[in-house]
Amino acid sequence: MSVNFILVTISYLSSLIANVIVLLGAVSLFTWLEKETERNFIARHRNLVLCAMGISFIVLAYGEAWTNGHSSSNLIGFHWTYLNVVIVAVYNLLLRVKTKWILALTLVLTAAWMLATRPLAVVTAGMYAKLVFVMVLECGVYRFADQIQKTAAMYFVDFTIFSAGCLWLGPNLYTQQSLDAWARQIIALVVLEFAVFWYGRTLYRQNIKLEQFRHDAEFDDLTGVHSFGVFNRDLLRLFNTFKTDQQAYSLYALDVDHFKHINDTYGHLAGNEVLKAISHEIDCVVTHVEYQTRLYRTGGEEFTVILQAIKPDAKRAEEISREIQRAINQLRFTFDGQDVRVTISLGAANVLPDDANYLDSYKRADQFLYTSKRSGRNAITLRGRTLARDVS
Template sequence: MIFKIVAVSYMASLIANTVLLLGGVSLIMWIKREPMTNFIGKHKTLLSCIMGDALIILAYMQLWVNQNAATTLVGFHWTYFNVMLVATFNLLIYTNNRWQMLYTLVGTAIWPLTGKVTVPLVLGTLGLLVVTYFIYCVTDRIMHSGLLYTVLFIIYSAIWLAMTNDMFGHQSRPAWGRQIAALIVLNLVVFGYYQMLKSQLDRMDTFRHQAQVDELTNAHTFAMFNEKLADAFTQFQQDGKLYAVFTLDIDHFKRVNDTYGHLAGNKVLTAVAHQIEHVVESGQYAGQVYRTGGEEFTVILHDIREDDQEAETMLRTVQAAVGTLMFTFDGQQLQVTISLGGTHVYTEDTNYLQVYKRADQYLYDSKRHGRDAVTLRGRTLAR
């Protein structure tokens, strides 16, 4: 009968602790990788530490209650001690934060004070402090080495178990077997679950990057452009901050592909996108470059002044930067030109697409005027 009670209690505790730890891992990973609000995104490291430490404190409180309320310390009720140990070790690694490291050091130094202070406890504490700091220093290596992770967990756990056994008395070999087996299972489950989640989230990040960034030119995609243009229009309606939209198209680009091949065309696209990006980054206004068509790029500049001279300077700078590019294909030199159209948002605009449609119309006005031209707010500028 006693065996059945111990077995059922052991399995129930193991399952409950596994669920508790996996829930904690899921919550921390969500905070770190999927912030749904600006507050969470700004404070995700702090929140991860708080959530993890709250789990450790909860386990310690339950451990303390069990130790002081139980009449028979079968296995010392170390099921919650296992939770504390696994959570502390993995939180130190996965948060990779100095404040978490300092918190762990402080908690490690205070723990022996809960029992009778002895020389072995003092030596064990000093050893734990050294191991804890070492883990923090080599966190990046641990994340990429299962062997190093395993070795450090064994050392960390062995010191903790020896210290706790010395503080609360010795237990039987079967109890030790249950204790160590549960500890191994819990940490393997946490390690495996974390790796699985990380792999899935990394794939999601890859898909998100592919959806947001054009692989060839490294400019943002049309989907991102559509989203950011809508955001800019909403922001304009709320606070009146102006934004500008510039569209540009490489002149006679089909001729480049037909004459020199698509690889040559790809090289031209990449170089042009790089030049536009360089001009935008060097300008006085925050902006992004988007690939909105085969050879068409669009720029959004935020929080601008309504100044035609500034806008003209920006457009002509982009035009001149692209004009400096020189390509050599099949022994022949090639220089490309671009046509541009630019405008800014107006109070009369009723939806975000009107700004883009206007800029796109001005781009085609430049093409109708012989290409290699700039049309700004409906007026094609002199060359």
């Protein structure tokens, strides 16, 4: 076994392993950026962040290739050019980033890649034609990204065409390769793309499972509204915000009157139907008010609405409470041949500067709710004052 063969093998395998690790790391970061929701800047400017990350990665690969070409005298094969890494990165970026900036910047970098690699004096018309062909392929990948990603077969067929165009241009920019070097080049390209495809699909499936787990934790299965856990988290966040910028919020605690009687008389399926209908009516009302609102199921038959960034307007609070009450009062159910009507009791409270704990406002709303219960049910108590019954 010759020293040259050993040198080539070590160089080839080490660069292949390093490229796989780098690409998989980039896929991990890219996938995280696609799904990140906690950081407001990323959530608001996601495509810009993804575009910047992807283009930076390609520029890094070009920079490494240029550095290697000008600092090494013993260049073996094309793997020193990072050509395979660039092909895989550009192809997947064009598929996954939904902004025209990624296409425009990729086209600019592709043209710069050729013009920076070969002196203009030796750039032929044929090389320009190949460059245009590669750029057309890039436009096609971006334009038909959704269709390409529908099946694995379509994905790899298109990748084969795209990579063939890039490899067709490659020899015009770098020293010619031997047949053995071409074989190593293509094998490495296949390994890199399969690694990126498999790893990307694995992360995608994991994200789907995580999203399902998150949905199950954040939403009530029966009514589809937010769960108590989300309510607790949101209330703590709003309380902390209130302490810093005095952005007030209000809580409306609602409970279905005589719900146990409905369950005991007509069964739990009837009770479930009532809860679903009531949550739907409440949500329809509060989503049309001028404030940002969220509805939560905070107990068996208890719901809570949070209205954010409110103005201290007692009249408007009464109007909203009345709208909710009337919407519920208009519901009609038929169980076992009998017409059934339901009502709710409601208690509302605002956050106060003297509140020492984020649960204080919720405790007041809950106390006012039970004031409504003790007042004969189907009643509304706002900030300690029980309203006259609505006779409309």
